[in-house]
Amino acid sequence: MSESKGSAELLIEGVGKRFGDVVALDRVSLRVAKGELLTILGPSGSGKTTLLKVVAGFETPDGGSVKVGGAEITSLPPAKRDIGMVFQNYALFPHLTVKANVAFPLEMRNVGRAEIEKRVSEALAMVELAGYEARLPRQLSGGQQQRVALARAIVFNPRLLLLDEPFGALDRKLRETMQLEVRRLQRRLGLTTIFITHDQEEALVLSDRIAVMNKGAIQQVATTTEIYEHPANDFVADFVGESNIFHGTVSAPGTVALDGGGSVKVTSDKPVGTKVGVLMRPERFGATGANLFAGEVIESVYLGTSFKLRLALEGSRELLVRQPARGTLPAAGSRATVGIEPDAIHVF
Amino acid sequence: MSRRLLIAACALIYFFLMLPLLVVFPISLSSAPYMQFPPPGFSWQWYERYLDDPQWIDATWRSLYIGSGTAVLALALGVPLAFALVRGKFFGRTILDRVALAPIIVPHIIFAVAVYGLFAKLKLIGTWYGLVIGHTVLALPFVVLVIAAGLRDFDRSLEQAAEGLGASRWQTLAKVTLPLLRPSLVSAGLLAFISSFDEVVVALFLAGANMTLPKKMFDNIMMEIDPTIAAVSVMQILLVSVVLVLIGRFGRGLKDSAR
Numbered sequence: 001m002s003e004s005k006g007s008a009e010l011l012i013e014g015v016g017k018r019f020g021d022v023v024a025l026d027r028v029s030l031r032v033a034k035g036e037l038l039t040i041l042g043p044s045g046s047g048k049t050t051l052l053k054v055v056a057g058f059e060t061p062d063g064g065s066v067k068v069g070g071a072e073i074t075s076l077p078p079a080k081r082d083i084g085m086v087f088q089n090y091a092l093f094p095h096l097t098v099k100a101n102v103a104f105p106l107e108m109r110n111v112g113r114a115e116i117e118k119r120v121s122e123a124l125a126m127v128e129l130a131g132y133e134a135r136l137p138r139q140l141s142g143g144q145q146q147r148v149a150l151a152r153a154i155v156f157n158p159r160l161l162l163l164d165e166p167f168g169a170l171d172r173k174l175r176e177t178m179q180l181e182v183r184r185l186q187r188r189l190g191l192t193t194i195f196i197t198h199d200q201e202e203a204l205v206l207s208d209r210i211a212v213m214n215k216g217a218i219q220q221v222a223t224t225t226e227i228y229e230h231p232a233n234d235f236v237a238d239f240v241g242e243s244n245i246f247h248g249t250v251s252a253p254g255t256v257a258l259d260g261g262g263s264v265k266v267t268s269d270k271p272v273g274t275k276v277g278v279l280m281r282p283e284r285f286g287a288t289g290a291n292l293f294a295g296e297v298i299e300s301v302y303l304g305t306s307f308k309l310r311l312a313l314e315g316s317r318e319l320l321v322r323q324p325a326r327g328t329l330p331a332a333g334s335r336a337t338v339g340i341e342p343d344a345i346h347v348f
Numbered sequence: 349m350s351r352r353l354l355i356a357a358c359a360l361i362y363f364f365l366m367l368p369l370l371v372v373f374p375i376s377l378s379s380a381p382y383m384q385f386p387p388p389g390f391s392w393q394w395y396e397r398y399l400d401d402p403q404w405i406d407a408t409w410r411s412l413y414i415g416s417g418t419a420v421l422a423l424a425l426g427v428p429l430a431f432a433l434v435r436g437k438f439f440g441r442t443i444l445d446r447v448a449l450a451p452i453i454v455p456h457i458i459f460a461v462a463v464y465g466l467f468a469k470l471k472l473i474g475t476w477y478g479l480v481i482g483h484t485v486l487a488l489p490f491v492v493l494v495i496a497a498g499l500r501d502f503d504r505s506l507e508q509a510a511e512g513l514g515a516s517r518w519q520t521l522a523k524v525t526l527p528l529l530r531p532s533l534v535s536a537g538l539l540a541f542i543s544s545f546d547e548v549v550v551a552l553f554l555a556g557a558n559m560t561l562p563k564k565m566f567d568n569i570m571m572e573i574d575p576t577i578a579a580v581s582v583m584q585i586l587l588v589s590v591v592l593v594l595i596g597r598f599g600r601g602l603k604d605s606a607r
Contacts, residue, residue: 077511079512080514083512087508087509088505091503091509093528094506095530105513108513
């Protein structure tokens with residue numbers, strides 16, 4: 001096997017996959033630029049893992065193509081793809097030492113002994129595990145095992161790096177450290193990376209761009225801010241972050257009549273008569289604004305930096321609001337009024 | 349109360365199972381020229397007689413290499429069979445799964461008679477390799493059961509990882525799958541060895557003049573009964589115990605494979 005040519009662009013075109021009657025992937029197309037970190041975000045069963053397996057070569061798609069660096073790899077066996085992967089459970093070889101684990105992909109490529117020594121030490125130094133060469137995986141903590149898996153996935157200079165929910169098993173603090181570390185390493189190596197997660201917060205922290213998947217199809221591909229501020233549909237708006245989503249019809253330029261009664265002023269230029277969705281993020285509400293909502297507080301929670309309020313509006317609608325924790329927490333049962341400016345409302 | 353009852357019952361059963369050993373050990377060290385319990389005095393004479401008799405020693409060696417040959421052949425056939433049964437998708441897989449265990453169900457004597465008829469035609473009676481083949485059939489179910497259990501618990505993401513890192517199918521098998529199955533392989537091989545080493549029925553039919561240890565013991569009991577047989581039993585029990593300890597230490601426990 002020849003030596004890998006390094007990081008490359010990934011192009012997925014019209015990839016479909018069925019398992020019996022279940023459509024796991026519905027003609028998915030996606031482009032990941034060289035050196036980019038793209039997160040595929042979706043709930044379990046959304047097809048994100050199947051897509052990753054298609055890229056890695058563990059599943060054969062029913063149709064479509066996968067190209068890396070311009071070369072078609074759709075029907076190549078996994079061993080010939082030069083793709084580094086970190087599995088959900090790390091999949092370290094339990095009978096091999098840390099060093100032998102990291103050396104494995106190099107040995108499979110017939111790299112010389114001296115070169116292997118050098119590159120294994122480099123990779124282990126990169127993940128700050130120098131000195132752990134002789135340990136077995138079971139003698140390491142979860143975070144350390146994760147680092148070994150990462151070192152093993154990058155040591156052979158792969159064309160792509162795939163990360164399959166690698167932080168799921170770690171506790172919160174360690175997870176945050178590892179996220180930043182992966183990000184730093186990925187930037188430094190300029191590695192084209194696909195990261196899979198169901199955790200939207202993690203996706204926002206790590207990614208250049210996010211692809212939101214649901215029911216085997218990509219709902220939206222955009223930068224993190226774009227996904228958060230301007231989601232393409234209900235699913236994306238609801239899945240990423242906390243949200244208040246209402247539906248209505250544009251009744252006049254800059255005004256949406258909500259389905260349950262009432263209207264809001266917006267900055268959208270959608271033509272009159274269009275059915276639209278209206279997204280108001282809880283943290284965009286203030287004490288006043290061009291749009292005012294009054295209601296009874298049915299739930300109020302103190303979260304340290306903010307108050308989280310749930311208001312019951314007329315027409316049996318509810319509104320989730322986050323406000324900076326100043327003054328006293330409004331009691332449940334009291335009445336409150338909050339406001340939001342038109343430019344803080346996203347119409348889709 | 350019920351706990352005490354349980355302990356008492358277990359102790360009783362244990363005592364019942366161990367009783368033959370408690371009798372055999374002292375008799376093997378007896379000074380009397382015939383089976384007598386309790387023995388009147390101590391001597392090593394029966395062990396000496398065993399070690400000095402080339403017939404006993406021949407039979408012992410023969411049993412050892414027939415057992416080893418059986419273990420090797422049963423693994424060579426049983427491991428691929430277990431892979432096919434656990435991982436294969438082919439027509440008749442479930443039927444083959446049942447058939448593979450048939451030698452456990454068929455009475456040994458029936459099997460022995462059938463094989464005798466066949467081997468007589470093939471001139472395999474009295475050859476050591478004929479006996480290896482016969483014993484392999486009997487040992488195969490144990491190998492398949494143990495290896496299949498090991499394979500069912502195998503984390504296949506490790507194989508995927510190996511392939512993703514550049515290993516071919518064969519490299520994955522050699523570097524990841526088989527090394528991780530080693531405990532199952534050790535257990536299966538040693539079980540196959542024991543099953544052959546202790547086996548008497550098929551050996552009676554197939555061994556001819558080439559005695560195996562169990563057949564020699566059987567003949568010895570028929571002809572002249574003296575405490576040599578007790579000494580041989582003790583040696584055999586010790587050897588099998590050592591093998592069982594090895595399985596416990598390096599193999600996969602039988603309790604893991606009972607599924």
